[in-house]
Amino acid sequence: MAAPVIGVFDSGFGGLTVLRELQKVMPAANYLYFGDTAHLPYGAKSVRTVAKYAIASAHFLESRGIEMLVVACNTATALALEDIRAAVKVPVVGVIEPGAQRAAEISKSRKAAVIATEATVSSHAYQRALHKFGLESVEKACPLFVPLVEEGWVEHPVTEQVAHIYMDEIFRDGARGADVLVLGCTHYPLIRSLLRRVVPAQVEIVDSAESTAAKVVNQLGSARGQGPAGTLQCFTTDSVEKFCRLGSKFLGHSIENAELVDIEK
């Protein structure tokens, strides 16, 4: 059976943490990664705007022959997953449900804390998904984590101080009793070690990137992704040089090239 062609979409670089997990579990698949960097970040934009860009990006990937689309962006999943599903013919996997499901498997207290961007939190998409699996939840926007990660301060005292402020706010208030913390933004896996030091010891950290990769394997069948390493083609809507440079940090290995695409035509 032929190796699958999987489209992975994000507003920028964060989705590359999902691609990294996918490449671990399905190395032979061929990947098309689309980073809509001309419009990032989605985290502070409205539903209408995010849906418009996400659908245009999804159409682009569909035109390139993908058989499955991974929306590797929490904000786009939270705000526009159903719109994207309605706009394309291929199956679409978002990052929120897999993360919520994993949290539900782990939690004994049946209470989760979720950290994400402003737009994802405002949508309450995690709260709804967790509720479906029987978990109570408290959500908190952490708008400084994305710029701190993009500044490269992933092990920096300022980031640790900001993490202490955010985590104190969430665990002191509503999330008392939560025993799982869901990383509801694809940038956050880069500060997972730092967060591990700051978050209360009894709280387990769930990374949506891992859970999403596991769901894709489940849907496509793990056998199809095994074999010699497949190809990776990257597309970006802004600077190719910046995409390759910053993107390599998120993917964990170097990105040689990306193709510049205009989705506003």
Add this chain to the structure above:
Amino acid sequence: MAAPVIGVFDSGFGGLTVLRELQKVMPAANYLYFGDTAHLPYGAKSVRTVAKYAIASAHFLESRGIEMLVVACNTATALALEDIRAAVKVPVVGVIEPGAQRAAEISKSRKAAVIATEATVSSHAYQRALHKFGLESVEKACPLFVPLVEEGWVEHPVTEQVAHIYMDEIFRDGARGADVLVLGCTHYPLIRSLLRRVVPAQVEIVDSAESTAAKVVNQLGSARGQGPAGTLQCFTTDSVEKFCRLGSKFLGHSIENAELVDIEK
């Protein structure tokens, strides 16, 4: 003589600090403010992308009958001022030259430090403008200041710590001997008091917003802007609610309404 109609353009909210200065010196003028919030921030985007959005926004304001356009965005001025001038018929004033000119009037050591976004620094537009006025300069990107201001942490210990790190880097290294610091981003006036505490005492801070307002008065004639307060109409490309809420902080008084505009049609 009739009160002038002045268009003010920015990628988001920062340009409202320029509008605030304009309203101080020309209260009777009628203002049209355009915040291209669907595409913010411009600070990390490429020349091509910034020019495209800036020109579309300028065309929109021109179609509404402005007689002068103020590009109240350092990144758009740095990357696209000449493109914008070529695309519209009305006179266009940017924020960089007025700031550089003011720095040149003040500096005795003939050396300036400039802080701005990544894109503005990469363009070296301030370095060129300051050089024209006979000043040497050192530029530094401070990408965390915009998200810190937007988080509302304008008098926060974390912002002060970040400011110490950035200012140590610039004044310890290349900017030794500089006696003026140019705020090359329209968000930075909101942390001017905090910066005043962190920046060496002999260094004077220049706010481009003030210098730009002075230049507009100079070009239009101060008499035309005097009289009973003029009108303000706001346009935004993303959430109206967010524009009014966040924008009010930058403008210093409340914004009652804004009109949603799509410049990608």
